[in-house]
Amino acid sequence: MRMARSVPTQVILGLGTHGGRATLRERMRQHYSLNREGSVFRRHLGSALLKTKRFSDEQIAEWSRGRKSPRWRDFTETEAEVSQLIRSRFLFRVVAVDDIEERETLEEELIASLAACPQCKPSEGWLGRFARNEKVRRSGLWNSDYVDSEKRMDVNDLKRLFQLARHT
Numbered sequence: 001m002r003m004a005r006s007v008p009t010q011v012i013l014g015l016g017t018h019g020g021r022a023t024l025r026e027r028m029r030q031h032y033s034l035n036r037e038g039s040v041f042r043r044h045l046g047s048a049l050l051k052t053k054r055f056s057d058e059q060i061a062e063w064s065r066g067r068k069s070p071r072w073r074d075f076t077e078t079e080a081e082v083s084q085l086i087r088s089r090f091l092f093r094v095v096a097v098d099d100i101e102e103r104e105t106l107e108e109e110l111i112a113s114l115a116a117c118p119q120c121k122p123s124e125g126w127l128g129r130f131a132r133n134e135k136v137r138r139s140g141l142w143n144s145d146y147v148d149s150e151k152r153m154d155v156n157d158l159k160r161l162f163q164l165a166r167h168t
Contacts, residue, residue: 047132
């Protein structure tokens with residue numbers, strides 16, 4: 001008797017890039033730090049965690065505003081939980097795109113294409129279904145920018161992405 005082999009599932013949950021002056025290393029530090037101020041991804045993830053713990057909408061809104069909130073609460077425990085979740089459940093993959101304009105275009109097209117893909121939806125148990133941001137919940141990505149963009153990847157864009165990935 002032959003057992004069916006389990007095939008690992010690769011899931012894309014979010015896409016992002018670093019800005020012109022920032023480096024990839026700095027950007028990754030922002031995601032892994034204990035501070036949501038520099039990472040929209042951390043704010044989305046934390047808002048979903050807080051919702052599952054039945055925090056009030058007001059508290060979740062305050063979390064989402066970050067440290068600039070006039071009624072700052074101590075979210076140290078939530079920050080630590082978000083960091084632990086990122087370290088234990090998320091893998092980051094990098095494709096080197098040296099030209100910032102090309103990098104930003106690819107980011108927008110990839111996010112818009114994945115968000116529009118009818119087969120690319122998350123599982124029923126996906127934590128993002130509890131995110132405060134409606135675009136995160138609807139798109140199935142930890143992204144809100146570009147999910148409604150009309151720019152989509154075409155065959156040439158995909159070829160370019162595969163070319164860049166092979167050289168990374």
